[in-house]
Amino acid sequence: MSSADAIRIDGLTHSYGETLAVGPIDLTVPEGEFLVLVGASGCGKSTLLRLIAGFEQPTGGSVLTGGAKPVPGKGAGLVFQQPRLFPWKTVGGNIELALRYAGQTVTAERVEELLARVGLHDVAKRRTWQISGGQQQRVAIARALAVENPLLLLDEPFAALDALTREKLQEDLRQVSAATGRTSVFVTHSVDEAVFLGSRVVVLTPRPGRIALDLKVGLPRSGIAADELRGLPEFAALRAEVGHAIRDRVTV
Numbered sequence: 001m002s003s004a005d006a007i008r009i010d011g012l013t014h015s016y017g018e019t020l021a022v023g024p025i026d027l028t029v030p031e032g033e034f035l036v037l038v039g040a041s042g043c044g045k046s047t048l049l050r051l052i053a054g055f056e057q058p059t060g061g062s063v064l065t066g067g068a069k070p071v072p073g074k075g076a077g078l079v080f081q082q083p084r085l086f087p088w089k090t091v092g093g094n095i096e097l098a099l100r101y102a103g104q105t106v107t108a109e110r111v112e113e114l115l116a117r118v119g120l121h122d123v124a125k126r127r128t129w130q131i132s133g134g135q136q137q138r139v140a141i142a143r144a145l146a147v148e149n150p151l152l153l154l155d156e157p158f159a160a161l162d163a164l165t166r167e168k169l170q171e172d173l174r175q176v177s178a179a180t181g182r183t184s185v186f187v188t189h190s191v192d193e194a195v196f197l198g199s200r201v202v203v204l205t206p207r208p209g210r211i212a213l214d215l216k217v218g219l220p221r222s223g224i225a226a227d228e229l230r231g232l233p234e235f236a237a238l239r240a241e242v243g244h245a246i247r248d249r250v251t252v
C-alpha cells in the first residue's frame, strides 16, 4: 500500500447468508480523491460503504483505511440519507458532541467555523427542528467534518431533499471538497450527481456488486459555476458514459 492510499480494497467479497452481495472487488483510492459509487438499487453500494466504515466485516478479502483495519465510528466522518441529529441538542450542541467524541477542543469559534464551512451562519443556538431539512443535512456534513479523520463517507445524503436544495448542497459540497481536500466516498443513484461531484466515478454491476466502470473525471474541481460545469460538452459525455454503463447491465 502506498502511503498516499487512503483506502485499499483487495479481493473483497461480502455475503448475507448464502447471497453474495458484493465482489470480488479490488479498488485503491488515493488521498484526496472524491470517489462516487453509482449503480442500480440493490447492487451493494451501501454494503461497500459500510465495509469501508468498518460497520461490517468482509466475508472475504480485505479493506484497509489509512493502512489499517477500519474501526467503526472512529475511522471516518459519516453522513447518511437522514441527518440523524440529536433533537434535544441545539445545532451547535450537535457539533460540540462530535468534537468531544473526536477528542478535540470545543470552542464556540470552532463550532461557528465548521458551520460556516457548510454555509450556515447564526444557527448554532437553534434547535435542530427549527431549521430546514437542507440545513439539517448541512449540519450533518459539518459534524462529519469535525472528525479530523481525513475520510468522509456519504450514503445518498441528498436523496431525501427537494431538487433545488439538492443542487445547492451538491454545489456547496463540491466547494467544501475542493477546500478541504478530504478523501471522500459518496454513494448515489444519480448519474448527474455522480459526474458533478466525483473526481472518479465507479459504476457497480447489479448484485453481486462488481466494478463495471472505473472512470476518472477530468472536470475542473473549483473556480467554475455549477451551470457552466453542467453545460460543458465533457460533462454531457461523461454523463452519457456512466448512464450507459448502468443501463447496459440492468434488465427491467
Ligand SMILES: Nc1ncnc2c1ncn2[C@@H]1O[C@H](COP(=O)(O)OP(=O)(O)OP(=O)(O)O)[C@@H](O)[C@H]1O
Binding pocket: 016, 021, 039, 040, 041, 042, 043, 044, 045, 046, 047, 048, 189, 207
Ligand atoms: N443486512 C442485510 N441482510 C441481508 N441482506 C442484505 C442486508 N443489507 C443488504 N442486503 C442485500 O444486499 C444487497 C445489496 O444491498 P445494498 O443496500 O448494499 O445495496 P444498494 O446498492 O446500496 O441499494 P440501494 O441503492 O437500494 O440503497 C441487496 O440485495 C440487499 O437486499
